[in-house]
Amino acid sequence: MPGTTAVPTLPRCPRAATGPRPASGTQGARPTLHLDRAAVTANVRTIRAQTGSRVMAVVKANGFGLGTVPVARAALDGGASWLGVTDLDDAELLRRAGLTAPVLAWLHPGGLDVEQAVRARTDLAVGLVEELQQVVDQAPGLVRVHLHLDTGMARGGVPRAEWPALMRLARRAQDGGHLRVVGLMGHLPEADRADPERNAPGVEAFAVGLRLAVSWGLWPLLTHLGATAAALTDPATRFEMVRIGAGLVGIDPSSTTQLRAAGRLTAPVTHAAEVPAGTRVGYGGTHVTTSATHLSVLGLGYVDGLPRELSPDAAVEIGGRRHRVVGRVSMDQMVIDTGAISYPRGTLATVFGPAGTAAPTVQEWAAWAGTIPHVILAGIGSRVRRTVA
Structure with a gap:
């Protein structure tokens, strides 16, 4: 008809195919970080067998993002005999959950609260002489203390020049019935090099x-x-107990021991479209499609802990295949190029998971982001649902 503008036909993807239909129950699914409790238990058993030492399961940073209490329970099932936290609030969380294993708190980002430590039946590590004096001054009863020595990190612990004053005060306070010195601890700055x-x-x-x-x-x-790397690579560092944090969830900073990944991050496809060649993707159009293709969007972004900038190799698994992440990761979304396959809304993608499947590992994501696996796993935000299997 006169005045009517013809609508151009876009070139379609060759061999366009529909991906697998969403599994039952995935419609309305949310991004979810899944904890594999059995993996944590197996990792503790592996480390105990390899080191011959008692294990303190360090469940700081919300159990490396996977849940303080469930990770602690799984570690205890594997034979851990102690639990470690950075903050006394986490110690109280463990106690409210009914866990009775010995607990040590040693970084005190919320401040040193001696009464709270006694209430939570939690040992305190002290890394300054004045901290030890604070324990003595505020002790409402007998406080259990671990002396934290600076053995090379300069990041905490009593400086070496002050060790005699520390020991003198500790002995006097113990004789006076204010505290009991239970442990001695330090930390190593380069154990991840796997070089004794x-x-x-x-x-x-x-x-x-x-x-x-x-x-x-x-x-x-x-x-x-x-800690994990030193315990796995250097017998001289083991002493009576080793502190295992990253190793609980399958991260070996020394890359010498095969541990089981305890975390799996999934998210459903929230939007899918076919686009022509030359389509600019995401903020800044940093990726431009070279041919007609299908794009899928996942409702995860840097607010959820995924790195904004990634190498071109970054990918997720959908339908048993790897598909590349394209364009910049946005605050709430990331775009995946699925090529000739069109995945329906609700189809689950695995962002990272255990080795041995098509899904990338958290170690791969760390490499793509130029960081360490701890940052990726522990950085997954609170909007992401947690489940325990």
Whole structure:
């Protein structure tokens, strides 16, 4: 008809195909971070067998994003005998959940509250002489204390020059009935290199501190120095107990031991479209399609902890295949190029999961983002639903 503008026909994707229909129950699904409890339990058993030491399961940062209490329960099932937290609020959370294992809190980002520690039946690590004096001054009863020595991190712990003053005060306070010195701890700065020579200065410093404590009559002591990487690679760091955090959830910073990934992140397709060649994708149009293709959108973004900038290799798994992430990750969304396959809304994608499937691992995501797996896993935000299997 006169005045009518013809609508151009877009070139279609060759061999366009419809992907698998959404599984039953996936319609209305939300982005979800799944905890595999059995993996945590298996990892603790692996580490106990390899080290021969007692294990403190460090469930800081909300159990590396997977849930403080469920990760703690799974670790105890695997034979962990202690639990470690950074903040006394987490210690109280464990106690309210009915967990009775010994708990140590040592970083105190919310401040050192001696009464709260006693109420939560939680051991306190003290990393300054004045912190130890605070425990003495505020103790409503006998407080259990671990002396935290700086053995090379300069990130916490009593500086070496102050160790004699620390031991003197600890012995006097223990004799006065204010506290009981239960443990001695330190940390190693380069254990992830899997090179015992790099640990040697820290191990020797810790040994000096231990000899000093014994000379002041502070014995017996529960000694713990090595975290996951050191525990798995250097017997000299193990002492009586090892502190395992990342290893609980399948991350070995030394990359020497096969552990099971405990986290799997999934999200449904929320939008799907076919686009022509030359389509600019996302903010800034940093990706331009080179041919007609299908795009799927997932409702996850940097507000949920996914890195905004990724290498071109970044991908997710949908329908048993890997599909590339294209364009910049937005605050609430990310775009996936699915090529000739059109996936219906509600189809579940796996962003990361265990090795041995088509899904990327959290280690791959860390490499794509130029960071470490801890950042990816622990950074998944609170909008993402958590489940336990």
